[in-house]
Amino acid sequence: MGDIEKLQEVPLIIWILLAVVLLIQGSWIFYDASKRGENKWLWGLFGILNTPSNLIVYLIVTRIIFKTKECYKCGKNVKENALYCPYCGNKFEDDDRI
Numbered sequence: 001m002g003d004i005e006k007l008q009e010v011p012l013i014i015w016i017l018l019a020v021v022l023l024i025q026g027s028w029i030f031y032d033a034s035k036r037g038e039n040k041w042l043w044g045l046f047g048i049l050n051t052p053s054n055l056i057v058y059l060i061v062t063r064i065i066f067k068t069k070e071c072y073k074c075g076k077n078v079k080e081n082a083l084y085c086p087y088c089g090n091k092f093e094d095d096d097r098i
């Protein structure tokens with residue numbers, strides 16, 4: 001009994017479902033990353049490799065480590081600790097709301 005034989009015991013529908021979940025996850029991460037100005041191709045590829053761990057990693061990295069705020073002038077997402085908006089040059093004050 002090798003690992004390959006065990007893999008063949010898994011019904012095809014499970015693999016199809018897994019593929020669909022990975023595609024949805026990858027597309028969502030791709031869309032979300034492009035919206036946030038992150039590397040969407042890298043993150044999108046990362047998102048179709050594994051579920052749900054890669055989604056959790058993505059959420060931790062983008063929501064906690066690289067937290068962003070919305071520029072109130074142009075509406076683009078910029079790094080939370082940015083002093084200037086890289087898109088429109090707007091200067092952020094210390095009391096800016098996120």
Ligand SMILES: [Zn+2]
Pocket residue numbers: 071072073074075076085086087088089090
């Ligand atoms: Zn801006």
